[in-house]
Amino acid sequence: xxxxxxxxxxxxxxxxxxxxxxxxxxxxxxxxxxxxxxxxxxxxxxxxxxxxxxxxxxxxxxxxxxxxxxxxxxxxxxxxxxxxxxxxxxxxxxxxxxxxxxxxxxxxxxxxxxxxxxxxxxxxxxxxxxxxxxxxxxxxxxx
Numbered sequence: 001x002x003x004x005x006x007x008x009x010x011x012x013x014x015x016x017x018x019x020x021x022x023x024x025x026x027x028x029x030x031x032x033x034x035x036x037x038x039x040x041x042x043x044x045x046x047x048x049x050x051x052x053x054x055x056x057x058x059x060x061x062x063x064x065x066x067x068x069x070x071x072x073x074x075x076x077x078x079x080x081x082x083x084x085x086x087x088x089x090x091x092x093x094x095x096x097x098x099x100x101x102x103x104x105x106x107x108x109x110x111x112x113x114x115x116x117x118x119x120x121x122x123x124x125x126x127x128x129x130x131x132x133x134x135x136x137x138x139x140x141x142x143x
Contacts, residue, residue, distance in 0.1 A: 003061040003140035005133055009052055010108050018048050057106055059131060061140040066115075068104045068129055079116030081141055083134035086110040092128055102127045113137050 021044040029037025060067040064075045084092060089112040093105055102124050105112065109130035116126050131137050 001060060001062050002143060003059070003137055005059045005131060005137070007057040007059070007106055007109055007130060007132065009055045009106075013108060014048055014052060017051065018044070021047065055106070057104060057130065059104075059129060059137065061137070066141065068102075068127065071102060071104070071127075073117070073119075073127075075141060077117055077119040077122070078141055079118040081116070081138040082114045083138055084112045084114055089114075089128070089130075098125050100124055104128070105130045115141070 022041075025037060025040045025044055028040040057069055058067070061075075066073050066075060066078065082088075089105075089110070092112075092114055093103065100123050105128060109132060111132060111134055112128060112130045113134045114126050114128050117124050129137075
């Protein structure tokens with residue numbers, strides 16, 4: 001493995017979501033009593049743990065393949081890679097976006113990488129990937 005990065009939801013985001021879910025728990029507790037409130041609290045806590053795991057984005061460069069989440073592509077089909085700062089990725093995922101592009105972005109990550117795809121059989125023009133270590137990812141792809 002030449003490169004691996006796991007992007008997880010930040011704790012502030014999970015805390016906000018948990019707070020809103022706790023308001024539901026309080027409503028259930030006040031309407032249905034202690035047992036229902038405890039069950040709702042357990043379900044909400046398990047849901048937050050699941051959310052933390054399910055929203056993780058794993059980026060790996062293994063042997064001759066790039067894996068982003070469940071998607072993968074052989075390195076021979078990768079063209080020019082561009083490390084994007086906060087302003088550039090914001091424009092690329094909004095105003096300058098191509099509807100056929102593959103997006104593996106997380107809104108809580110302000111930087112990323114745009115990877116051009118050179119495959120005549122694939123209509124995807126590029127992959128846009130959130131990454132906190134874009135320069136390292138590009139270096140791993142080029143090696």
